[in-house]
Amino acid sequence: xxxxxxxxxxxxxxxxxxxxxxxxxxxxxxxxxxxxxxxxxxxxxxxxxxxxxxxxxxxxxxxxxxxxxxxxxxxxxxxxxxxxxxxxxxxxxxxxxxxxxxxxxxxxxxxxxxxxxxxxxxxxxxxxxxxxxxxxxxxxxxxxxxxxxxxxxxxxxxxxxxxxxxxxxxxxxxxxxxxxxxxxxxxxxxxxxxxxxxxxxxxxxxxxxxxxxxxxxxxxxxxxxxxxxxxxxxxxxxxxxxxxxxx
Amino acid sequence: xxxxxxxxxxxxxxxxxxxxxxxxxxxxxxxxxxxxxxxxxxxxxxxxxxxxxxxxxxxxxxxxxxxxxxxxxxxxxxxxxxxxxxxxxxxxxxxxxxxxxxxxxxxxxxxxxxxxxxxxxxxxxxxxxxxxxxxxxxxxxxxxxxxxxxxxxxxxxxxxxxxxxxxxxxxxxxxxxxxxxxxxxxxxxxxxxxxxxxxxxxxxxxxxxxxxxxxxxxxxxxxxxxxxxxxxxxxxxxxxxxxxxxx
Numbered sequence: 001x002x003x004x005x006x007x008x009x010x011x012x013x014x015x016x017x018x019x020x021x022x023x024x025x026x027x028x029x030x031x032x033x034x035x036x037x038x039x040x041x042x043x044x045x046x047x048x049x050x051x052x053x054x055x056x057x058x059x060x061x062x063x064x065x066x067x068x069x070x071x072x073x074x075x076x077x078x079x080x081x082x083x084x085x086x087x088x089x090x091x092x093x094x095x096x097x098x099x100x101x102x103x104x105x106x107x108x109x110x111x112x113x114x115x116x117x118x119x120x121x122x123x124x125x126x127x128x129x130x131x132x133x134x135x136x137x138x139x140x141x142x143x144x145x146x147x148x149x150x151x152x153x154x155x156x157x158x159x160x161x162x163x164x165x166x167x168x169x170x171x172x173x174x175x176x177x178x179x180x181x182x183x184x185x186x187x188x189x190x191x192x193x194x195x196x197x198x199x200x201x202x203x204x205x206x207x208x209x210x211x212x213x214x215x216x217x218x219x220x221x222x223x224x225x226x227x228x229x230x231x232x233x234x235x236x237x238x239x240x241x242x243x244x245x246x247x
Numbered sequence: 248x249x250x251x252x253x254x255x256x257x258x259x260x261x262x263x264x265x266x267x268x269x270x271x272x273x274x275x276x277x278x279x280x281x282x283x284x285x286x287x288x289x290x291x292x293x294x295x296x297x298x299x300x301x302x303x304x305x306x307x308x309x310x311x312x313x314x315x316x317x318x319x320x321x322x323x324x325x326x327x328x329x330x331x332x333x334x335x336x337x338x339x340x341x342x343x344x345x346x347x348x349x350x351x352x353x354x355x356x357x358x359x360x361x362x363x364x365x366x367x368x369x370x371x372x373x374x375x376x377x378x379x380x381x382x383x384x385x386x387x388x389x390x391x392x393x394x395x396x397x398x399x400x401x402x403x404x405x406x407x408x409x410x411x412x413x414x415x416x417x418x419x420x421x422x423x424x425x426x427x428x429x430x431x432x433x434x435x436x437x438x439x440x441x442x443x444x445x446x447x448x449x450x451x452x453x454x455x456x457x458x459x460x461x462x463x464x465x466x467x468x469x470x471x472x473x474x475x476x477x478x479x480x481x482x483x484x485x486x487x488x489x490x491x492x493x494x
Contacts, residue, residue: 048321048322049313049314049318049322049325051322052310052313052322052325052326053307053310053311053314055306055310056303056306056307056309056310057307059302059303059306059307060300060303060304060306060307060380062303063299063300063302063303063377064300064381064384066296066299067296067300067381071296074295075295075296075298075299078296078299079299130310133307134311134314137311137385137386138384138385139384187458188458211434211435
């Protein structure tokens with residue numbers, strides 16, 4: 001509870017300044033330290049629990065943003081936008097923009113695992129949000145710097161032509177790239193385990209034995225559309241946007 | 248924005264008093280009205296968007312509660328506890344305890360659909376949380392009355408013997424009730440659509456063509472365990488706890 005070592009504290013102050021926050025803000029430095037510590041560097045005080053909290057923080061932040069700025073959208077559209085914004089890929093890209101990798105403590109095993117870097121960055125980013133939320137019990141340390149990014153991204157998703165016709169866009173892509181059509185698998189959720197009517201159906205879209213994306217909806221069509229859109233955007237960012245990969 | 252009709256306002260004040268909150272608190276009465284309006288009663292100003300927000304509010308509330316009170320738990324245990332606490336069944340039960348059905352505006356079509364009542368109550372309950380969150384931009388109108396319920400439930404989940412050995416408990420139950428073993432289907436999530444390492448695998452547990460529950464985990468075993476536990480608790484509450492059904 002007493003904070004973190006002076007050298008680490010000075011390092012973390014640099015990060016806070018990068019976020020545009022004041023280092024005299026009400027920040028739990030001990031939690032910030034923990035948020036930027038991977039399990040390979042500390043078996044106990046690592047980012048896992050903060051990431052669990054941060055996951056719901058970013059979902060709430062996106063919901064508030066959609067409520068404030070996209071009131072005309074349906075919840076189906078909101079779900080599609082949120083799935084892009086809270087994806088590992090997007091969070092890792094945001095983390096990389098703030099140079100989070102330079103603050104993340106890793107043990108020797110993880111340092112060698114370059115493949116795992118994207119998910120580690122995304123996880124640490126969520127943990128950072130968890131630590132900032134728990135510092136003040138509200139979004140006041142998060143909204144000022146993160147909401148502008150997410151607002152731009154939400155607007156981009158909405159103007160993306162693929163957003164209007166997800167399934168056709170995905171099909172075109174898989175045909176062009178793999179000469180194959182994607183395969184949809186839909187199931188109706190058993191009522192007691194179903195979160196709500198908007199999640200009545202779950203669709204998965206598969207290609208060559210790999211799950212490309214999942215989506216939920218109140219109809220089979222809506223669920224397939226959501227799955228296709230998630231898959232499409234992720235494949236696109238993999239293929240045509242090498243800058244979004246984090247090295 | 249200007250609030251809601253005086254008669255409805257008086258009705259909603261009763262609900263706020265039931266929650267133990269002051270009617271002079273900073274409450275967005277127009278949002279509260281909307282949260283308790285089903286789509287069959289109003290095509291536009293109904294609870295759907297507030298439910299979308301409320302879903303992340305309750306997840307955050309549970310995460311904060313686990314952080315504050317169950318710091319020794321692993322994130323796998325936290326996930327299992329959260330899936331029970333945020334389930335439709337649990338939220339509908341809480342809604343019923345506060346008599347939410349008496350405040351929920353329904354159109355004629357929904358009034359006849361008694362089967363849909365549980366999910367409507369759960370949805371409206373989430374929407375209520377969304378409206379209260381958006382009233383103050385924090386959890387201050389929610390934590391005082393909801394956290395005590397969730398704390399008791401989290402403790403119950405932890406002391407449930409089934410929580411220690413989920414798969415065996417589920418198997419025993421399906422054998423006794425249907426003379427069949429449950430069927431597990433596990434898939435590894437494609438890295439780009441994977442939220443994080445703790446969700447590397449997704450398991451589904453099926454019985455007689457019905458999906459009983461899903462779970463995620465960083466190993467196949469952990470994912471199956473999480474799925475089994477969700478399924479087990481939901482089946483138990485269906486069978487042995489008739490009071491939890493909402494009529």
